[in-house]
Amino acid sequence: MSADQDLPVTGASAAVTGMLGGALAALGALLVAAAQWGARLRNRTAA
Amino acid sequence: MTRALLILSIAIPAFVLVSVIAAIAYGWLRPDKVRQREAAPAAPRFEPVELSNTAVLIACRNGEATIADAVAAAKANGVEVYVVSDASTDGTAARATAAGAHVLALTENVGKPEALKIAYQRFGLSWLYDAVTILDDDVTIEPGFVAEALALLDDDVAIVVGKNVTLWPEARRWNVWLAKRAYSYWNYQVIVRRLQSAFNVMNCISGSNSMYRTTLLDEVLPVAPPYIVDDTYWVLETHRRGLGKVVYAPRAVAWLQDPTTLRDWYKQNLRWLWGTFQGIIGHRVGRQASRFDFAYVLLMFHWLLYVLNGPLTVWLVASAGLGFGRALAWLAAGQLIWLSIAAWRLRLPRLVLFLPAIVVLDLLYRVIMVHALVKAIRQPTVERCVWTSPPRLSLEGR
Known part of the structure; x- marks a missing residue:
């Protein structure tokens, strides 16, 4: 057994973490999609 | 306050826009470094198990x-x-x-x-x-x-x-x-x-x-x-x-x-958390660009807020002139909602009666976290992974 299993996720700290995590994940997904689009554009131009 | 909101409402979209442009430029300049969706390496494939x-x-x-x-x-x-x-x-x-x-x-x-x-x-x-x-x-x-x-x-x-x-x-x-x-x-x-x-x-x-x-x-x-x-x-x-x-x-x-x-x-709990922090140090969690590292760093951020927000809530409510008792009651109110759901889902109505104890133990858990972190910094590895388990209860008459 290990780690933080005795740590309930209940209050404001969890809400803040969830919101921050969601926002960062969304930004990350957006940037990855943008980079992929840039790479595809380059490959298409090169072809 | 209004001024700060105005600045944020301009700065955040501007930051996102610049980042997106930079990402497109990165993809254009280094297309070989950008992993395409269809090219993602598959996880190991295993045989079905009977x-x-x-x-x-x-x-x-x-x-x-x-x-x-x-x-x-x-x-x-x-x-x-x-x-x-x-x-x-x-x-x-x-x-x-x-x-x-x-x-x-x-x-x-x-x-x-x-x-x-x-x-x-x-x-x-x-x-x-x-x-x-x-x-x-x-x-x-x-x-x-x-x-x-x-x-x-x-x-x-x-x-x-x-x-x-x-x-x-x-x-x-x-x-x-x-x-x-x-x-x-x-x-x-x-x-x-x-x-x-x-x-x-x-x-x-x-x-x-x-x-x-x-x-x-x-x-x-x-x-x-x-x-x-x-x-x-x-x-x-x-x-x-x-x-x-x-x-x-x-x-x-x-x-x-x-x-x-x-x-x-x-x-x-001290041993579990000590092991957890040893793992974070030893496996350099947060040093790689991976979904696992991102999620773990987010979890650590939650731990930090968790450790700080308990005492902070007590201090804020108490310093607002409402007293220490009111501060604990404030913390208890939040826990009560979760505890009630747990009592219902676990079919253990008496769980709700443990509310005061759980609020106090939840504050004590923060002490264990800090203790474990200090212990992990001082002793990031062990030579032998050996410990003594808590005494067991006989299962007879369970």
């Missing part, structure tokens, strides 16, 4: 009070059970044998991870089986545990983690430590563990009741864990080396024995 190709392995030291029930419960799953007695000085080996297990009795106390390794090799489990469920000697699994875990052992999954339920006998119905643990397990598993499982970012598994592919055990068992919690090492290695997915099986239920005194509760 029930007859699985077994249960239990490491035990002086567990005569519980080992027979643990073996019987495991055998009720229709699988072979193997027990390694780690130089027990009581009747562990005899009881396990009588309960129908294959038993290996070691004469030297080597600790749980080493005992598991020796048993795994001596019994030839890698050759005989495709998956092995490792249990603690005081854990009783339900008859469908192995089948439910197998159902989630997909072709890219290496570890299936069972569901922890605190064994809370009538004789100890007012034990606050069992109440706290019963509530915490429920809360943790219903939120953190399910989310982590969905995204394959589980940072801790239940070493007391999880199923592993033998291909994974072949990799991790031969290495002596450098942390005080063996399964922490195993799960971090699984992620770092891409050995397969780690998923949670909420229908694979295991009944666990948990600490019943303040001393045991503190000691066990």
Whole structure:
């Protein structure tokens, strides 16, 4: 057994973490999609 | 205030826009560095596993009070059970044998991870089986545990983690430590563990009741864990080396024995968290650009807020002239909502009555976190992964 299993996720700290995590994940997904689009554009131009 | 909002409403979209432009430019300039969706490397693919190709392995030291029930419960799953007695000085080996297990009795106390390794090799489990469920000697699994875990052992999954339920006998119905643990397990598993499982970012598994592919055990068992919690090492290695997915099986239920005194509760949590922080330091969590690292850093951010917000709430409410009692009541109100849901879901109405104790223990848990962090900084690795478990309760009269 290990780690933080005795740590309930209940209050404001969890809400803040969830919101921050969601926002960062969304930004990350957006940037990855943008980079992929840039790479595809380059490959298409090169072809 | 209005001015700050105005600045933020311009700065944030501007930051996002600049970042997107920079990302497009990066993709244009370094197309070879950008991983296309269809080119993503697949996780290892494994063969399907039948029930007859699985077994249960239990490491035990002086567990005569519980080992027979643990073996019987495991055998009720229709699988072979193997027990390694780690130089027990009581009747562990005899009881396990009588309960129908294959038993290996070691004469030297080597600790749980080493005992598991020796048993795994001596019994030839890698050759005989495709998956092995490792249990603690005081854990009783339900008859469908192995089948439910197998159902989630997909072709890219290496570890299936069972569901922890605190064994809370009538004789100890007012034990606050069992109440706290019963509530915490429920809360943790219903939120953190399910989310982590969905995204394959589980940072801790239940070493007391999880199923592993033998291909994974072949990799991790031969290495002596450098942390005080063996399964922490195993799960971090699984992620770092891409050995397969780690998923949670909420229908694979295991009944666990948990600490019943303040001393045991503190000691066990300290060891768990010490191991956790050792893993973070040793495996350099947060230093790689991966989904696992992102999720773990987010979790650590949550821990930081958690440690700070308890005392901060008490201080803020108390300093606002409302008094210390009101501050604790404020914290209790939030916990009451969750505790009520837990009482309903666990069918344990008395859990609500433990509210004051749980609020206080929740504050004390922050102390353990800080203590464990300091301990991990001072001792980031251990030479031998050996510990003393809390006293076990006999399962008779449960």
